[in-house]
Amino acid sequence: MEADLIRELSLILAGTPSTGVLAGIGDDAALLSAPKARNILVTTDSQRENVHFRWDWTDPVSVGYRLVAVNVSDIASKGGTPWTGVIAVGLPPDYDPEVLRGVYRGIAEACREYGCSLVGGDLSRDPGRWNFVMTLLGTAPEGVFPSRSGLSEGDALYLLGRPGRARAGFLSLARGVTSEALEPARRAFRRPRALLSEGQALARRPEVVATIDSSDGLERSLSELSLASRKSVRVESLPVTEEVRNWSALLGEDPETLVWTGGEDYDILLGVRKEGEESFLHWVRTELLKGSPEKIHYVGRAVKAGKPAVRFSDGSLKKIKGRGFDHTVS
Amino acid sequence: MEADLIRELSLILAGTPSTGVLAGIGDDAALLSAPKARNILVTTDSQRENVHFRWDWTDPVSVGYRLVAVNVSDIASKGGTPWTGVIAVGLPPDYDPEVLRGVYRGIAEACREYGCSLVGGDLSRDPGRWNFVMTLLGTAPEGVFPSRSGLSEGDALYLLGRPGRARAGFLSLARGVTSEALEPARRAFRRPRALLSEGQALARRPEVVATIDSSDGLERSLSELSLASRKSVRVESLPVTEEVRNWSALLGEDPETLVWTGGEDYDILLGVRKEGEESFLHWVRTELLKGSPEKIHYVGRAVKAGKPAVRFSDGSLKKIKGRGFDHTVS
Numbered sequence: 298m299e300a301d302l303i304r305e306l307s308l309i310l311a312g313t314p315s316t317g318v319l320a321g322i323g324d325d326a327a328l329l330s331a332p333k334a335r336n337i338l339v340t341t342d343s344q345r346e347n348v349h350f351r352w353d354w355t356d357p358v359s360v361g362y363r364l365v366a367v368n369v370s371d372i373a374s375k376g377g378t379p380w381t382g383v384i385a386v387g388l389p390p391d392y393d394p395e396v397l398r399g400v401y402r403g404i405a406e407a408c409r410e411y412g413c414s415l416v417g418g419d420l421s422r423d424p425g426r427w428n429f430v431m432t433l434l435g436t437a438p439e440g441v442f443p444s445r446s447g448l449s450e451g452d453a454l455y456l457l458g459r460p461g462r463a464r465a466g467f468l469s470l471a472r473g474v475t476s477e478a479l480e481p482a483r484r485a486f487r488r489p490r491a492l493l494s495e496g497q498a499l500a501r502r503p504e505v506v507a508t509i510d511s512s513d514g515l516e517r518s519l520s521e522l523s524l525a526s527r528k529s530v531r532v533e534s535l536p537v538t539e540e541v542r543n544w545s546a547l548l549g550e551d552p553e554t555l556v557w558t559g560g561e562d563y564d565i566l567l568g569v570r571k572e573g574e575e576s577f578l579h580w581v582r583t584e585l586l587k588g589s590p591e592k593i594h595y596v597g598r599a600v601k602a603g604k605p606a607v608r609f610s611d612g613s614l615k616k617i618k619g620r621g622f623d624h625t626v627s
Numbered sequence: 628m629e630a631d632l633i634r635e636l637s638l639i640l641a642g643t644p645s646t647g648v649l650a651g652i653g654d655d656a657a658l659l660s661a662p663k664a665r666n667i668l669v670t671t672d673s674q675r676e677n678v679h680f681r682w683d684w685t686d687p688v689s690v691g692y693r694l695v696a697v698n699v700s701d702i703a704s705k706g707g708t709p710w711t712g713v714i715a716v717g718l719p720p721d722y723d724p725e726v727l728r729g730v731y732r733g734i735a736e737a738c739r740e741y742g743c744s745l746v747g748g749d750l751s752r753d754p755g756r757w758n759f760v761m762t763l764l765g766t767a768p769e770g771v772f773p774s775r776s777g778l779s780e781g782d783a784l785y786l787l788g789r790p791g792r793a794r795a796g797f798l799s800l801a802r803g804v805t806s807e808a809l810e811p812a813r814r815a816f817r818r819p820r821a822l823l824s825e826g827q828a829l830a831r832r833p834e835v836v837a838t839i840d841s842s843d844g845l846e847r848s849l850s851e852l853s854l855a856s857r858k859s860v861r862v863e864s865l866p867v868t869e870e871v872r873n874w875s876a877l878l879g880e881d882p883e884t885l886v887w888t889g890g891e892d893y894d895i896l897l898g899v900r901k902e903g904e905e906s907f908l909h910w911v912r913t914e915l916l917k918g919s920p921e922k923i924h925y926v927g928r929a930v931k932a933g934k935p936a937v938r939f940s941d942g943s944l945k946k947i948k949g950r951g952f953d954h955t956v957s
Binding site (some may be wrong): 325326327329330331335337338339342345347348349370371372381384385389421422423425426430432435437442444445508510 | 658659668672673707746758764855
């Protein structure tokens with residue numbers, strides 16, 4: 298089944314990069330030529346209808362673009378270069394082939410933008426709604442892998458990006474707040490950008506000891522770094538921009554909550570060694586972000602070894618249990 | 628969310644192979660050390676509730692085992708060695724964590740059996756039913772890749788395996804035919820085996836010019852080989868075993884139909900060059916299948932270039948359109 302469709306999808310992907318691809322779509326497995334880089338990164342991420350997106354909030358091209366971007370973001374946060382991937386699609390019982398074509402147009406667009414290819418896939422009926430799973434390979438130079446577990450006492454925490462945008466966009470769509478001023482937020486939600494060149498440059502700085510893509514929001518990302526590194530972190534500043542303050546007013550939301558729990562911005566949260574922090578910041582401001590809309594925000598500091606926890610500047614403490622916060626502790 | 632669960636799943640996977648894994652589950656991306664083999668294979672395959680399996684027909688451990696086995700089969704049919712993979716899980720609204728644990732026990736069992744590892748994943752709510760997508764990497768020695776497009780005129784077609792078993796098992800479960808004699812068929816359906824060592828040995832034989840894993844049945848697999856190679860194929864013999872004949876009688880089914888359209892046996896269909904066919908067969912019988920329950924079956928021959936079609940020995944012809952048969956043509 299879906300014979301002509303598979304051919305059509307392959308045609309939509311024509312012209313996307315093909316580095317190291319010896320045999321692509323159309324066989325039991327794709328054949329790749331191992332990269333010169335010694336290290337390979339692998340990540341997988343999904344986009345599911347009515348979980349990650351709704352068709353009345355977005356369009357097929359954006360869903361395809363987003364699927365690739367969120368995977369690229371994981372590779373980017375580890376300093377890698379996206380290489381090639383595969384996509385498994387769950388087709389709902391009443392699926393419209395034109396939607397699938399649109400999604401693949403978005404996939405092709407993102408593959409061209411981020412320099413990666415698609416070498417295989419799986420189309421299958423699913424009794425539920427549309428779901429898309431991408432697995433993306435990347436390459437990384439030897440010795441470069443800023444893990445989640447690299448935080449030491451005293452390390453500073455910075456966030457590179459524009460937190461709260463996607464959440465504002467999501468709320469705008471979910472609540473039907475159609476204000477034109479929120480359009481950049483809606484776009485940030487529909488079509489997140491991955492901080493690829495930024496992530497690559499950051500991972501190569503010796504002062505950067507830990508990174509995580511902030512896809513699940515600042516709260517979750519800090520929690521994950523704290524857990525993996527087994528260090529408490531102290532939050533000293535929430536990066537609330539003027540833009541987010543304005544949007545929050547339109548949405549009747551607390552801007553700090555938007556930034557703290559928002560997520561889906563695909564920013565990069567990083568731990569920076571105290572020694573060299575100043576010259577690192579100088580480099581970020583004068584070179585990395587020259588002419589870029591992204592911002593670097595100081596968030597706080599890893600304060601001590603022991604039980605993972607986040608302490609706020611007002612003195613309140615949140616212990617971290619599992620991958621979430623135990624909100625009963627103050 | 629699912630914090631303790633992720634930790635539990637990682638524990639279930641402890642002790643599975645870890646070749647080339649520098650950083651596994653628990654970061655934005657896994658870090659692998661590029662293999663010595665120049666070539667890397669990539670495949671992806673899904674298992675979806677009420678499409679590929681039903682809980683009243685199977686158990687969680689078997690679903691996990693099957694997910695890995697069907698991916699390994701794709702690597703095996705190209706002569707590769709399974710290496711490492713990632714799994715994305717769609718969790719239904721009412722999911723039972725114990726089911727997930729069972730699936731991971733099956734995954735771990737198959738990873739140990741086939742010598743591969745799991746280095747990442749994605750757990751996400753899904754508004755539908757359980758779905759599992761695995762992407763598996765494999766390695767292959769340079770110069771070894773028997774593609775689907777390698778058939779030339781005169782090449783013989785052989786099937787290695789036991790076609791019709793899984794279909795008989797499926798029908799037994801679907802129709803509630805509980806006869807004890809059908810238990811091996813039910814097991815073949817629930818827990819397919821991948822012909823790993825066989826696929827690896829076959830791909831290295833110079834006479835083997837094309838291969839495909841017969842997951843979609845003999846009809847579809849022949850159709851795919853014919854299409855990719857742009858050769859008509861003539862079917863001269865359907866590999867109906869005594870076992871399948873007996874099961875068909877119990878199920879009130881035509882045994883030839885079972886074998887022709889069945890699928891899910893994960894056998895290997897191969898094209899063999901006419902020159903050397905005899906010595907190849909001798910090798911298969913005396914070395915490859917020595918003491919093995921698998922059988923090699925002669926199916927037919929690639930007869931001419933041109934439009935893909937399958938001609939039967941009774942003279943009837945099926946033209947192949949797209950990836951299916953056009954049954955209106957005789």
